[in-house]
Amino acid sequence: MTNSINELMASNVIFITGSNTTESHPVIGAKIRQAKKRGAKIIVAEPRAIEITADAEIFLQITPGTNIALYNGLMSTIINEGLQDVEYIKERTENYDxxxxxxxxxxxxxxxxxxxxxxxxxxxAARMYAEAAKGAIVYCMGVTQHSSGTEGVMSLANLALLCGNIGIESGGINPLRGQNNVQGACDMGGLPGTYPGYQKVTDAEVKAKFQKAWGVELSDKPGMTLTEIVDKAGHGEIKVLYIMGENPMVSDPDLTHVEKALSNTEFLVVQDIFLTETAQMADVVLPAATFAEKNGTFVNTERRVQRVRKAIEPVGNCKPDWVILSDLLNRLGIEKTYAAAEEIFTELASVTPSYGGINYARLEKLGSLQWPCPTTDHPGTRFLHAGQCARGPGLFKPAVFKPSAELPCAEYPLVMTTGRVLYHYHTRTMTGKEAGLNQMCPESFVEINPTLARKLGIANGDKVAVSTRRGRVEVTAKLTNILKENVIFMPFHFADGSANTLTNPALDPIAKIPEYKSCAARVEKI
Structure with missing residues (x-):
């Protein structure tokens, strides 16, 4: 997030797009509702009439895959009506023409x-956002998980720059992370082209710095993304695969292909806290400690670094992730040992400018700090790009609307989209073991508009088959008016009746993100 969660409380307008905020991020959803009570106006752009639309002044029920068209329509209105922030554009941006x-x-x-x-x-909606003194954009995977997802994010940045909402308090563009430490994993270098702190592997000076710090030779070639790795494993190009804290046998698109790829991998190692669907396929399973069994730090969606403290000793043979990885490195010939997670964090801060001023002592005293925090006397950064953007002038990167990679046809006449429900977390590795949550949402389902259901002879609670070009699953029909007639929705949490057996693995060419949010489908009563 360019800004902080609590800043939403003082926003004049909050534009929510591609985010079922109250179910996927209920704490932030509650903050937005508090902002509404304080006078904020809300705009929502979503394919479903989700709960937060009841709080919205304007609800734009768009067809899945049309985000960029909407954002371009908003910006076209703002420019044609002279609502853009002319001085901000002149002083702080480039490529406006x-x-x-x-x-x-x-x-x-x-x-x-x-x-x-x-x-x-x-x-x-364009007038409401443009005329607000402080306009915040909140988005999630309904924007990114498309074959044009990167351009969708760039378009939102264009919209924020156009109205002078980057680098101001209670404004900005604010992506909501999908899991509790995704931000932290990315910060630590869990991306194929960066070292910790988003330092590029292709930068010779960066490479030299990390070689000196770590005492090893490093490559200057970016690695592969998850979807690329699975694809190459399926073609026999990857012999060994080490999966840590991830369950691609439920979360990845086109699961039939994923299963073949993992089966084709000569040596598969899975490190996790439970025997997941993916771990059941592994040659070796390394039992990891849960959050309550280890010390360390998590980083949340607003760049806030927070301590995690061990409540109990690891159960059985479980070990913290860093201990497992350290043992593995030692056995592979890297002679480096750590006594505690704090030592690893200290090393990280020494080679990562944005973390340079963060240490355990400060976290203990202050509770948390938001990066960038370059020095030990720096208070942390509540919102980014104050005064000017980090790159200098804010760069407009216009995008031309392109349809989804797969559109409805005679055989598959519907658009299927996917998402989350309040009662389950990701692939149910944890929530699927809780009786109360399973009672609230026990099985997979497909949401269908009642008009469509009548045409297909489907009643609420019927068993139906949902099919795409990738496969077929049987689930329970849930009739609801929150969808347009030609759109269906499935939650992705369930291994049985899995939505991701059906989803399209078509990738965004830049970020390599699959198109989970839009594919052609059909529904039939069983």
Whole structure:
């Protein structure tokens, strides 16, 4: 997040797009509702009439896969009506003329036709956001998990820059992370092209710094993303695969292909806290300690570094992740030992400028710190890009709308999208073992508009088959008016009746993210 969670409380307008906030991030959803009570206006753009739409002044029920068309329609309205922040654009941005040229023939009426919403609603939303002194954008995987997901995020950045909402308190663009320490994992270098702190592996000076700190030779070639790894494993190009804290046999797209790929891997190691669906396929399973059995730090969605303290000793033969990895490194010939997680954090801070001023003593005293925090007398950073963007001028990166990789046809006439429910967490590795949560949401289902259901002879609670070009699953029908007639929705949490047996593995060409949120499907009564 460019800004902090509590800053939402003082936002004038909050634009929620691609996020079922109250179910996927209920704490932040509660903050947004508190902001509403304080006078904030809310705009929601989503394929489903989710709970937070009841609090919205404007609800744009767009067709899955049409995000960029909507954002371009909003920006076109703002520019044509002269609502852009002219001084901010002049002083703090570049490439504005290209944005104007790209949007020249893209009217709100054209956006409305593509998105399946009212042009007047698009215009009203554009005016509401542009006229706000402090406009915050909140988004999640409904924006990123498309074959044009990266350009979707860039388009949101364009919208925020256009109205002067980057680098101000209670504004910004604020992605909500999907799991509790995803931000921390990325910060630590859990991306194929970066070392800790997003320092590029292709940068010679960065490479030299880490070689000196770690005492090993390092490659300057970026690695592969998860989806690329699975694909190459399926073709026999990867012989050994080490999976840690991930359950791709439920969470990845086109699970039939994933299963073949993992089966084709000569040596599969899984490190996890439970025997997941993926761990059941492994040659070796390394039992890891849970959050309550280890010391360390987690970093949340607002860049806030927080201590995690051990409540109990690890059960059985479980070990903290860092101990397992250290033991493995030693056995592979890397002679480096650590006495505690704090030593690893100290090493991290010494080679990572954004963490340079964070240490356990400060975290103990202050409770938490937000990076960037370059020195030990720095208070941390509540919001980014104050004064100017980190790169200098804020760069407009206009995007042309492109349809989803797979569109409805005669054989598969519906659009299927996926998401989360309040009662389960990711692949149910933990929540699936809790009786109360399973009572609230015991099995997979598909949401269907009642009008569509009547045409197909389907009643609420019927068993139905949902099919795409990747496969077929049987689930329970749940009739609801929150969807348009030609759109269906499935939660991705369940291994039985898995939505990801059906989802499209088509990738965003830049970030290599699969298109989980839109594919062609059909539903039949069993």
């Amino acid at each position: 290209e944005l104007v040229a790209t949007l020249a023939d893209f009217s709100p009426e054209k956006a409305a036709e593509i998105c399946g919403v009212s042009a007047e609603d698009i215009k009203a």
